Amino acid sequence: MSGILAVLEQRGGVLHKMALEALAAAQQLGSELDLPVCATVLGGGGDALAGYKLDKVLVVENELLNEYTPDGYTLALKQLIAAQAPSFVLFPHTYQVRDFAPKLATAMGRVLVSDVIGHRVDNGTLVLVRQLFQGKINADIRFEGEPPYFASVQAGAFRADKLVAGSAPVEKFSVELSAAQIRTKPKELFRESQRAVDLTAADIIVSVGRGIKEADNIHIVQKLADAFGGELAASRPICDNGWLPMERQVGSSGQTVAPKMYVAVGISGAIQHLVGMKGSKTIVAINKDPEAPIFEVADYGIVGDLFEVVPALIEELNKAKG
Amino acid sequence: MKIVVAIKQVPSRDSQLKINAAGKWIEDADLSYEINEPDAYALESALQLREKASGEVVVICAGPAGASQTIREALAKGADRAIHVETDAFEVSDPLALGRIMAKALEAEQPDLVMTGLQSDDLGYGQTGVILAEVMGLPHATLIMSMELDGNTLTVKRELEDGWFQNVEIPLPALLTIQSGATKLRYATLMGIKKAKTKEVKKLPAAELAVSAAQVIHLDRIYMPGKTKKSVVFDGPAKESAAKLVEKLRFEVRVI
Known part of the structure; x- marks a missing residue:
């Protein structure tokens, strides 16, 4: 043909x-x-x-x-x-x-x-x-x-x-x-657990990636999510490490979301993550690497150390809300 | 049981990459390298399986002379011996050519199980394992989270999309590509590092393994991606950037 x-x-x-x-x-x-x-x-x-x-x-x-x-x-x-x-x-x-x-x-x-x-x-x-x-x-x-x-x-x-x-x-x-x-024998499909969190229903999602470095730092990004009134989500490595439950994972192996605003904190933006969030109406990226691919899809970005930027952002948000 | 693990050495994740003058590859002189992360999980799975089933773990790595650093690390973590297929980066940029070379290098080994990471962090074709399985005539399963061995059959847990999984039975000999993050990686011990120095590394020049076949894809050039969106980026002091961003979010996006 x-x-x-x-x-x-x-x-x-x-x-x-x-x-x-x-x-x-x-x-x-x-x-x-x-x-x-x-x-x-x-x-x-x-x-x-x-x-x-x-x-x-x-x-x-x-x-x-x-x-x-x-x-x-x-x-x-x-x-x-x-x-x-x-x-x-x-x-x-x-x-x-x-x-x-x-x-x-x-x-x-x-x-x-x-x-x-x-x-x-x-x-x-x-x-x-x-x-x-x-x-x-x-x-x-x-x-x-x-x-x-x-x-x-x-x-x-x-x-x-x-x-x-x-x-x-x-x-x-x-x-x-x-x-x-046919040499392999496929069995039933299954899911590990019921999802308690439906990220697809959130208007604002604040998502955390490798840049957060350790589990004890996650609370910093949780505070930012709270200040925005949004849900906390994560890229795959965070969930793999058990720092957040799998149900909060965004990307090709997690949930696909399209909120009004998606804030990516310390996420470089590998394609597996981008496919799960690039339909978001507004994308904000915070990353120390100005060349990180996440900036290619971001509407707004801050290049800087997230450990300085996130607290500053929380302070400004609280100020704005009076 | 003989387990072969195919590993690759790639530039460290936080490398600042620059395109070389020819526009065909990156400037690689000053880069630091590490094991491709998914391959580290494949090695870990192999070492865990050997602990249960006994036998031998052999690593195979195709790469330049500098890849011996990653090979030594794999030996220090517990692999028994290694095969280093010596080649420069260009020869390995075609995944089919690489698969054929690796299959040739493994001809004498007759492994029960071959494992590798689901994809490489550099070229990212995500195909080497599956191609190698086809060239070697082995059944395969990809994106494996865990496995149980029962006699001559493995039951593997495959990851599917959107939080779904599937168990698959696969007879040995077979090939698996391993998903990252499903297990914890071990560190090399001092004893392991010491022992690694005495372990066998067989060097095979790729040119001697080369299977004559015409190239079927051609890499024209590489380049930094253009932005798909017009983004407003602040790169000043944190406090200043935060204030500017909040203003935009309040008055332009109106989400606050």
């Missing part, structure tokens, strides 16, 4: 929220590169795609794909890609994609350009942008050699609200799979 194939993700027939962004990416690249666009989803959920402007929707049904396994998905997609011969294969950069897409690309002698945050078309050639060094540096990457070319797009890189509606024919594709080829 020499077009673009979007490989999407679903659970229980419902598309992953990032799947629609990957579909939008496929449509956008399709129009920029003048290529036809198809989409597929394994294990059900294909009907949800028929309402978009696509050349076709490929539905791959096989009872061995009902549950996700890296072996099953890789073997099935390898057959689909060999039969359809797309030039580009796009994925949403989800945890599941991180689990199987590098295996699939390797099995086909290719490299997945993972975690793509932007792109441009340079004389007809696609250039992808991804981050290095925890978001401190960007890199431009091009594909070389023969297609297919594999890429996964990070949350927020493409906008699902730009999806073009339409009516796409749905086509079945059957794959050869045997139970013996």
